[in-house]
Amino acid sequence: MQTVTVAIADADLGRRNKLEQILQGEQGIEVLTNVLSNGSSVTSNDQPRLHAGMVEVEDIIARIGHLRPRILFIHLDPSNEANFALLEALHREYPETFVVLLTDKSIHEEHVIQALANGARGCLSHEADPFHFLKAVRVVDRGEIWVTRRMLGKIMDKVLH
Amino acid sequence: MILLASSSQDDLYRWERGVHSLAPVFCSTNLDSVRDELVRLKPQILLLDHDLPRLDGPEGIAGLMKLNPETRFVVLSRTISDEIEWGLFRTGVRGCCKSDIEPEQLKAVVGAVQQGELWIRRSLSWRLLNELVVMTREKNQIKRAVGELLANLTRREYEIATLVGNGESNKQIARRLAITERTVKAHLTEVFRKLDVADRLKLALIVKGSVSPNDTTQTGR
Numbered sequence: 001m002q003t004v005t006v007a008i009a010d011a012d013l014g015r016r017n018k019l020e021q022i023l024q025g026e027q028g029i030e031v032l033t034n035v036l037s038n039g040s041s042v043t044s045n046d047q048p049r050l051h052a053g054m055v056e057v058e059d060i061i062a063r064i065g066h067l068r069p070r071i072l073f074i075h076l077d078p079s080n081e082a083n084f085a086l087l088e089a090l091h092r093e094y095p096e097t098f099v100v101l102l103t104d105k106s107i108h109e110e111h112v113i114q115a116l117a118n119g120a121r122g123c124l125s126h127e128a129d130p131f132h133f134l135k136a137v138r139v140v141d142r143g144e145i146w147v148t149r150r151m152l153g154k155i156m157d158k159v160l161h
Numbered sequence: 162m163i164l165l166a167s168s169s170q171d172d173l174y175r176w177e178r179g180v181h182s183l184a185p186v187f188c189s190t191n192l193d194s195v196r197d198e199l200v201r202l203k204p205q206i207l208l209l210d211h212d213l214p215r216l217d218g219p220e221g222i223a224g225l226m227k228l229n230p231e232t233r234f235v236v237l238s239r240t241i242s243d244e245i246e247w248g249l250f251r252t253g254v255r256g257c258c259k260s261d262i263e264p265e266q267l268k269a270v271v272g273a274v275q276q277g278e279l280w281i282r283r284s285l286s287w288r289l290l291n292e293l294v295v296m297t298r299e300k301n302q303i304k305r306a307v308g309e310l311l312a313n314l315t316r317r318e319y320e321i322a323t324l325v326g327n328g329e330s331n332k333q334i335a336r337r338l339a340i341t342e343r344t345v346k347a348h349l350t351e352v353f354r355k356l357d358v359a360d361r362l363k364l365a366l367i368v369k370g371s372v373s374p375n376d377t378t379q380t381g382r
Contacts, residue, residue, distance in 0.1 A: 088301075091294070116290060117297035145287050149278035152286055153255070156279050159292050160253060 004141045007032045007069035009060075010102060015126055019073060019102075022130040029137060032067050057086050061093055069097055071137050074120075076101045078111035084118050091119025098140045102126050113155060122146030162187060162202050163271065164232075166195045167210035172237070172260055176208050179264030180271050192216060199228040206271055210260065211238035211249075218245070219252045226253055233274050237262065247288055256280030307367055313355050321348045325361050326368030 006023055008031070010016045023031050064072065072090070077083055090099060100122040101115050112123050121140050124132060136146040147155075165176050166189045173188050180186060187202060189195045192215045199207065209222070216222065222234065235256035236249050246257050255274045258267070270280045281289070314322060317338075324334045331349070335342045349361075358364050 113293075117293045119294055121287075121290070139283065143287065144283045145290050147286065147290070149273055149280065150276070152279040152281060152289060153277045155289055155293050156250065156255075159289065159296060160251070 003028055003030050004071060004137055005030050005032055005067075005069045006071045006073065006137060007064070007067050008073045010073070010075040012075065015075070015102075019133065022133050023137070026134050026137075029134070032069050057082055057089055060086060061089050064090060064094060064097060068094070071140055072097050072099050073102050073124075074099055075126075076103050076107060076111065076115055076123075078107065078114075084114060087115055087118035087120055095119075098122075100124060100136055100140055100146060109151065109154060112151065113158065116147065116151075116155065123148075123151065162204040163206045163208065164189060164195070164198055164202060164204035165208045166190075166213055167208075167237075167260075168212075168214060169210065169260075172210060175261075175264060176237070176267060179262075179267035180206075180208070183268065183271055183275070192221075195225065196228060199225060199232060203229050204232055206274060207232050207234050208267075208271070209234055209236050211236050211241060212260075219248045222249065222254065223252050235270060235274055235280065243285060246282075247285055250279075250281060250285070250289070257282075304370070307370065310356050311368070314352060318348050318352050318355070321345060322352050322356075322364060322368050325349070326365045328365070 006029055008016050008019055010019070020031050023029050074083070074087070087099060090097060099120040101112065101120050102124060103112060104126055116123065122136055122145055124136055124146065139146050163180050163184045163186050165173050165180075165186060167173050167176070168190050170190075173190070177186050177188070184205065187198060187204070189198050192213055195207075195209070195213070198204070207225075209216075209225075222236070226232070226234065233255045234253065235258070236254050237258055237260045238246075239260050249257055256270050256279065258270055258280065262270070273280055279286075279289075311319060311322070320338070321334055324337065329337070331342050331345045335345045338345075349364075352364065353359065356364065356367060358367065
């Protein structure tokens with residue numbers, strides 16, 4: 001089984017560590033740390049900060065360019081417009097990195113659709129069962145998407161009308 | 162009400178077993194009956210056999226949809242290609258599954274579609290997301306192009322263009338901006354030239370389409 005490389009971009013250390021633990025125990029999944037171009041490894045506190053403003057989108061894209069994860073979990077913060085710009089840039093510059101959104105209960109469906117429209121390939125609640133995170137990695141890695149049927153219904157309405 | 166449509170009695174029987182607990186069920190065995198019942202019963206769901214004689218594929222299904230746009234279509238088929246199946250969803254079908262689906266599974270399909278969900282194979286669903294991405298990208302490109310055009314307007318010209326977009330007449334604009342109507346017309350002539358449009362309607366469409374209500378970034382020069 002080919003190893004799937006995964007990176008996590010979430011400013012919340014507790015959530016990030018919890019997801020890392022779920023993923024690291026699984027055979028065939030490698031969770032990446034932030035390896036800089038000079039080859040040194042840094043701690044997980046240096047994971048891409050995705051709650052930065054527009055100016056740092058380019059910096060974050062560059063870091064993803066170094067890491068080149070197959071799957072990138074990103075916490076979606078719809079109050080930060082830079083998130084959507086980042087998704088669009090990632091989809092354009094690194095289409096081989098598949099983004100899966102991490103959301104909390106307060107997220108509006110329209111924001112999720114906007115993020116999917118900007119190139120994300122899936123969406124999961126932070127509270128999802130660990131099994132679903134592992135399955136989402138496998139499903140998205142083989143080119144499919146991880147989106148609820150309800151969300152697909154809303155997307156189809158948007159596409160057709 | 163759920164309308165079942167198939168020329169196969171076996172299929173109708175099996176489908177009815179699956180969905181009878183969800184809503185009252187009515188069966189049609191030919192296309193003419195389906196047309197009549199769509200209009201008469203206005204069912205919430207139509208389970209439609211893809212092999213129903215004279216159905217004529219996506220075009221025929223699109224025609225049926227017009228008879229009652231509120232009805233959600235679920236198409237059941239023996240074996241169809243991914244392309245044909247995707248074509249059905251592009252027509253507006255809300256679910257596709259095999260004709261010989263187990264009753265309990267069919268119940269789950271119909272239940273999901275009743276809730277507004279889309280019953281589509283995961284291996285096809287990426288096409289939907291791709292369409293959304295392409296559509297969004299094209300929209301954004303148009304918005305950017307229009308934004309660039311509008312950026313060529315002076316501040317006053319942009320102001321007047323926005324007011325035209327809000328449906329105001331030259332007289333109203335003149336009064337609002339404390340200038341003469343003649344001056345408004347002169348500015349508009351220049352706006353039309355810069356944006357290469359011939360009339361107020363096209364101008365209004367451009368302005369309305371390019372700017373969201375809270376967007377204050379367009380300032381002109």
